[in-house]
Amino acid sequence: MTDLGLSYVPGDTVVHRLDARTKLLAQFVVALLAFTWSDSLALPVVWAVVLGAMALARVQPRSVLTGYALPFVLLAIATLTRALALGPPWVDVDAGLAATLHSLRVAAILLASAVYVQTTPVSETQAAISRLVPGKPGQFLAAGTSFVLRFLPVLLADLQSARAAQQARLGDQRRLHERMQTVALAGLNRTFERADRFSLALKARCFAWNPTPPRMSFTRADWFVSLGFAGLLAAATLA
Amino acid sequence: MIAVRDLVKAYDGVPALDGVSLTVPDGEFVVLAGPNGSGKTTLVRQFNGLLEPDAGDVLVNGTPVQDDLVAARTAVGMVFQHPRDQFVAATVREEVAFGPRNLGLPNDEIDARVADALDAVGLDGRGEDRVAALSGGEQERLAIAGALAMRPAHLVLDEPFTGLDAPAQAAVRDRLAALNAAGTSVVVVTHDLRDVADLADRVVVLRDGTIAADGDYESVHERLPDLGVRQP
Numbered sequence: 001m002t003d004l005g006l007s008y009v010p011g012d013t014v015v016h017r018l019d020a021r022t023k024l025l026a027q028f029v030v031a032l033l034a035f036t037w038s039d040s041l042a043l044p045v046v047w048a049v050v051l052g053a054m055a056l057a058r059v060q061p062r063s064v065l066t067g068y069a070l071p072f073v074l075l076a077i078a079t080l081t082r083a084l085a086l087g088p089p090w091v092d093v094d095a096g097l098a099a100t101l102h103s104l105r106v107a108a109i110l111l112a113s114a115v116y117v118q119t120t121p122v123s124e125t126q127a128a129i130s131r132l133v134p135g136k137p138g139q140f141l142a143a144g145t146s147f148v149l150r151f152l153p154v155l156l157a158d159l160q161s162a163r164a165a166q167q168a169r170l171g172d173q174r175r176l177h178e179r180m181q182t183v184a185l186a187g188l189n190r191t192f193e194r195a196d197r198f199s200l201a202l203k204a205r206c207f208a209w210n211p212t213p214p215r216m217s218f219t220r221a222d223w224f225v226s227l228g229f230a231g232l233l234a235a236a237t238l239a
Numbered sequence: 240m241i242a243v244r245d246l247v248k249a250y251d252g253v254p255a256l257d258g259v260s261l262t263v264p265d266g267e268f269v270v271l272a273g274p275n276g277s278g279k280t281t282l283v284r285q286f287n288g289l290l291e292p293d294a295g296d297v298l299v300n301g302t303p304v305q306d307d308l309v310a311a312r313t314a315v316g317m318v319f320q321h322p323r324d325q326f327v328a329a330t331v332r333e334e335v336a337f338g339p340r341n342l343g344l345p346n347d348e349i350d351a352r353v354a355d356a357l358d359a360v361g362l363d364g365r366g367e368d369r370v371a372a373l374s375g376g377e378q379e380r381l382a383i384a385g386a387l388a389m390r391p392a393h394l395v396l397d398e399p400f401t402g403l404d405a406p407a408q409a410a411v412r413d414r415l416a417a418l419n420a421a422g423t424s425v426v427v428v429t430h431d432l433r434d435v436a437d438l439a440d441r442v443v444v445l446r447d448g449t450i451a452a453d454g455d456y457e458s459v460h461e462r463l464p465d466l467g468v469r470q471p
Contacts, residue, residue, distance in 0.1 A: 007329045009329070121329070121333050150327045154323075154326075197325075200284075200319075201319065204287065205341060206342060212339070212343055
């Protein structure tokens with residue numbers, strides 16, 4: 001496991017103490033509002049909610065930037081690509097502004113997911129999804145989500161170590177496409193090897209599709225937060 | 240008891256095990272030694288059905304492993320060579336609870352097992368620590384705790400001392416000795432007998448997929464250099 005923005009960080013903040021179902025609802029509302037609320041207030045409100053949640057959860061911005069470095073870089077590239085033109089006037093302000101707004105929407109959702117991941121143990125996520133989606137489909141979805149949440153940080157750590165090993169032998173002096181090729185190939189190999197070992201580790205400890213869920217309780221704080229997000233959604237719908 | 244009879248296993252036609260027979264009685268401390276590529280890991284991964292043999296039988300407490308994999312994996316706890324390979328959670332408590340949750344145990348029982356397992360490896364009070372923040376020796380002990388939480392009768396450790404400094408090695412050795420004294424049989428896979436020779440009731444040496452020596456340390460130690468095993 002690695003210390004990136006994509007894994008649980010133990011804590012006792014008010015966000016950590018919320019039930020996973022409340023946090024899933026909040027994430028859903030943030031995503032919905034970010035993309036469907038067309039009012040000029042939408043983005044400021046969404047960002048205020050997300051930044052407020054980050055502060056309450058004591059999520060370190062640096063860890064999120066590290067964990068989501070690739071999506072953030074891609075968003076920046078996409079925005080620049082839309083804003084720049086190949087001929088006069090060279091910069092398309094309207095297109096750039098629209099792309100910036102889209103990128104800000106996606107970035108808000110990424111930050112909201114970082115708050116969720118850093119404050120919610122994987123076993124609670126698995127249990128919450130199993131309860132929200134009944135039957136076999138729920139178990140399948142819950143186990144699949146837990147696989148991703150458990151495996152992704154390990155995989156990213158492997159990619160980082162592949163890149164570090166390359167840099168240690170002056171690989172960073174090579175041209176960009178060569179560097180990308182080397183890391184991508186090493187990363188792909190490691191992904192398959194790591195997946196084999198991960199699967200073996202799960203089997204050795206009797207992996208089950210329906211493990212015992214951790215204790216979960218929907219407290220007054222959960223009701224309060226859930227009603228708040230439901231109210232926000234209602235207000236945006238009526239606006 | 241773990242019983243292996245006439246075990247054969249090959250990878251792409253290259254033999255890894257060639258007719259291995261072995262028993263590990265309850266409560267025994269066995270060191271499985273041999274040079275790299277001698278078949279040690281291939282052998283122990285069949286103790287709980289992580290690998291299937293091409294021929295031969297593996298029985299745990301009298302039941303063929305493949306007939307009841309959950310029983311086999313509960314009875315035979317496995318600690319992998321690189322502990323990081325087996326970690327599936329971000330915190331120590333979640334990591335140790337992973338196996339008992341898979342067994343469907345009630346939360347009170349899971350809590351008790353986690354507490355006992357962490358206590359057994361000297362990590363009590365560290366439940367909320369991040370796995371990534373532990374030292375190499377602590378990660379090894381956490382991996383052992385993850386296996387112990389299944390309450391196994393047998394604990395198999397693949398090269399548990401690799402990459403550990405002397406104090407960390409001593410801490411792991413002490414824990415293994417204590418577990419064995421409490422009745423858990425222990426199988427340690429190693430290519431370097433210096434780590435555990437004094438703890439072993441028995442030393443089994445594999446070479447080229449066959450058992451080349453099997454007996455107490457005194458009876459096999461003179462042959463060890465010829466078999467590619469480093470002596471204490």
